[in-house]
Amino acid sequence: MTTPEFADNRDNFCYRHPDRQSFVLCQRCLRTICPECQTQAAVGVICPECMQAERKNRTPAQKRAERRWRSRPAMATARGGKPVVTYTLLLITSIIGLLQMVPGMGGAITQQLLFAAAYLYPDLSLYPFEPWRLLTAVFVHGGFIHLALNMLALWMLGQNLEPMLGRVRYLALYLISGIGGSVAVALIAPGTATVGASGAIFGLMAALLIVGRHLGANVTGILVILGINFVIGFFIGGIAWQAHLGGALVGALVAFILTRTRRRDQRTLQIVLLSAVVVALLAIVAFVPPLLITTVYS
Numbered sequence: 001m002t003t004p005e006f007a008d009n010r011d012n013f014c015y016r017h018p019d020r021q022s023f024v025l026c027q028r029c030l031r032t033i034c035p036e037c038q039t040q041a042a043v044g045v046i047c048p049e050c051m052q053a054e055r056k057n058r059t060p061a062q063k064r065a066e067r068r069w070r071s072r073p074a075m076a077t078a079r080g081g082k083p084v085v086t087y088t089l090l091l092i093t094s095i096i097g098l099l100q101m102v103p104g105m106g107g108a109i110t111q112q113l114l115f116a117a118a119y120l121y122p123d124l125s126l127y128p129f130e131p132w133r134l135l136t137a138v139f140v141h142g143g144f145i146h147l148a149l150n151m152l153a154l155w156m157l158g159q160n161l162e163p164m165l166g167r168v169r170y171l172a173l174y175l176i177s178g179i180g181g182s183v184a185v186a187l188i189a190p191g192t193a194t195v196g197a198s199g200a201i202f203g204l205m206a207a208l209l210i211v212g213r214h215l216g217a218n219v220t221g222i223l224v225i226l227g228i229n230f231v232i233g234f235f236i237g238g239i240a241w242q243a244h245l246g247g248a249l250v251g252a253l254v255a256f257i258l259t260r261t262r263r264r265d266q267r268t269l270q271i272v273l274l275s276a277v278v279v280a281l282l283a284i285v286a287f288v289p290p291l292l293i294t295t296v297y298s
Helices: 004-008 048-056 060-070 084-100 106-113 133-139 144-165 167-188 198-214 220-235 241-260 264-287 289-296
Strands: none
Touching: 084 106, 084 133, 084 144, 084 167, 106 133, 133 167, 144 167, 144 198, 167 198, 167 241, 167 264, 198 220, 198 241, 220 241, 241 264
C-alpha cells in the first residue's frame, strides 16, 4: 500500500507522466521513468531525452555505419533475425561429433574427414588425393569437450554475426575461414593432422572484431578474448594453433571485404572478391607446402 510519504515525493513518479508511479531510473540522468518512457540500453534503460542526446552525440563513423548496416531490413534482420545457418551448422557438427563417439564407427568417421596435408599431394606422400578434407575437418572433433566448446562459441558468435551479415555471407565467412585454417596447417605444420571447427570459430571472432570496429563499437573486449584464446593454443598440447591463426586472418579478410561491399550495386564485386580469396587459398596450398612436405615425407 502506498504511504503518504511515498505519494508526496515526486521522485517516485515519472518525470514525463507525473500521475504514474515507478521504481525505475534512467541510467543516464537518474530521473524516474515509467514503462512507456523506457528505452532498453546496453545496461538498464534510458529516458527519451537521454536517448535523443545520445543519438545526437554519435560520431560520423557511427552514423555512416548505422545507415549502411541497419537501413536494409532484409540484410540486417536476415529474414526474421533467426540464425538458421548457425543452428544448421550446430546440428550437422553435433550429429557428426556424436557419431564419432560410437565404438567401432567413430574412428572411421574421423579418419575419413580429418585434414592432413599429405592428402593433397599423393605424388609426395603416397596418400590418396582428397582435397575436400580442407573443409570436412571443420565438422569433426577430437572429443566431447572439444566439440562442446566449439559449438558453444559458434552458438554465441552466430547469434550476433548471422543477423548482421545475412545467411549467405555468414555461411561463406564460416566455410572460407575453415579452409583458411586448414591451409595454415598445411603451410606451417604440413606433417600435422587436425580436426575441429576452431579455424572457422576464430574466423568468426576476427570478423566480429572487424564488423564491430566498422560500426564504431568498442571492440576491446573482443580483441582480448581473441588474444587469450589464441595464446592458449601455445600452452596446451594437442591444439593446432596454426588453424587458429589461419582462420583468424582469413576471417578478418573476408569481413573486411563484406564491410566494404555492402551496397546492392557492389554485390558482384563482393562475390568476385570472395571467390578470389578462395582461389588464392587453393593456389597457395597447391604450390607452397610441397616444398615442405618433401622434407617431412622423405
